[in-house]
Amino acid sequence: MKLFAAVALLLTLVALPARADDPFYAASVDTADRGEQAFRTSARQALARVLVRVSGSEAVLEMPEAAAALAKAAGNVSLYRYTTVGDQRVLFVQFDPDLIKGILRRSGAMYWPEQRPPVLAWLVLDGPSGRRFADPATDIELIEGLREGFSNRGVDLRLPLHDLEDQATITTETVWQKALPQLQLGSRRYGTDHVLVGRLVELSSGAILCDWLYFDSESRMTRQSRSEDLMAAVAPAVDLAVDSMAQQYGVALIDLAGTSHLIVRVEGVDNYDQYQSVSELLSSIDVIEFLQTVAIEADAVVFRLSGIDDNETLLRLLPQGSAVSVLDSSAEQQVSLRWMAP
Template identity: 30%
Template sequence: MSRSKGLLLTWMCLLLFSGSLQAGKVGNLYQSTVPVTGQDTNERSAAIATALTQVLIKVTGESRLEERPETRGLLSGASGFVQQYRYEKRSHPSPLPDQAPVDALYLHVQFDSNAINEALRKRGLPVWGDVRPSTLIWLAVEQGAQRYLVAADSEPGIVTELREASARRGIPILLPLLDLEDQAALSVADVWGNFRASVLKASARYQPDAVLVGRIYRQSDGLWEAAWAFYHDGNSSSWISSGALSSQVLAQGLEGTADLLAARFAPIGLSLSGGEFLLRVEAVDSLEDYARLHRYLGALQPIKSLTPDRITAGEVQFRVTLEGDYRILQQVIGLTNQLQPIAAAGGSASLEQPILPTLRYRLVQ
């Protein structure tokens, strides 16, 4: 047996005793909970279709999924994707003062992720993996004559609404600590005025992939309004949202964020035919390095199959089959600090053109 093949066999055996990669993943993409009034068959079927719609929006990143003709067959056959379901009772505060909490009934549904992914790909729709960019939210609130910033451990009502809205779209969010370091770096006025340089400088300590800046206030007619600015990868976008409830306005901020990120990481219309590539990684100097690299790559959604192809001193080459365009894989890898691209002229990982296209990276130690 050659030395290269012997190393390959040894390193593959090591994987059998290695844990799985969990960091940076979004959970609960394939489950949803919807309110119901009863447990009869017809209402359960309708609730399952609603739950599947919510799951498909999270998985594809497409907020107007119901309008797409490709999904009609999916939604009409929603029950066929169910793995399990259960009913839950939850208590909510009464809208009337001095009244006992009100019980409400919900249906929680877990869907088959593999079946959904296969169905989406057959219809040419994207599958946005569970490694997703994190967004740091700087939110300034005006109530009466007072303005303040929302921290991770303050304003539980607003924080809950932000987290629920982000969960509905599968978007990881961060909220600032607003400790002494934050207070020295950024003021309420900086966020209210959306002073980009100050905001991005103060954000650096959190190392987010994107930053969302918002200011929310109540207008004289009683409606809530918010102005949003989103920064990601050197680009910026802005929009206004309004509604009768603050929760609606906050949700619109997260909806806009999710739409912008999905357009980048799960674009509709990009080639989904996949293809075979070689992925060459340098600085793999030990069995532990190889095991970490293999676990990391094997957990990335765009990778359909991953086969070690060649091992030399300090370098491993994999034969990779992708679901979708290689640019999506480059973007997903760019969300983590595991691999550093060996840059081509354009600054992304070099895509060579030998017999098979080859992406080149260096393992970060």
């Protein structure tokens, strides 16, 4: 079946609209009061959090363009509201996605799209009664601190179930010895390649000593931390995992002025519903600024897009589980895909 003739009306260049309300570009910060100075301070803190989350790295805050944007953060707030949590006043601040991308683009910082894999954490505590797995019901400060730390960086934290299936593969000694083959095998059921292993010891002085291992399908890294404060002790674990992930998944935002376009040909598209599904798939990639249908064939559609100027970046940004397969990406700035869904 050929595509409906009405699709020809779509052969125009379309700017992809930003989402009106997106927590990915927002942050909640404690604020002293509703005064102007407190608002400016809180807006600056919120923008710093958003820049770190979206870029994937705290290094962005050291860049001159980001520093200049932070100085005038209050004037660039797109939405804000006050709430109260307990006795603390909290300010929710949201920024326009295009503003954030523009800062990152001018800074030369990387951009890490919102669709991110989770991190699975195996945590063992060594105490007077021996070694045990961290328990969300009793180790609330530890678990919630890690969860909040990852959430602030735009990554979800997962915890193992510690059920019979886990127990058959991973014990406290498996974690303590950092037995990588067993950890990889036992983590596979949770559907993520990104795993954090933590060994925590509370010293007689009251300090907390932590030994962290992060691994994925490509790398393995370790870090140690020690602090009197639990949150300060676990913060390096978040940095260890998220910084590594950002290096893998981050992409450079190109300057649209004078940039070339990428041509994407998708085969296996022979009806309007399939065409719409393919268009929505490409439109869901955050860094694509414009998407244009340039040709409709009997069983294929050809798109021109901007915001991405190389094949490798496009293939990296296709959502996991997408109903497409790669036919050919050898030609410069041209990719051939096949639509696999009905």
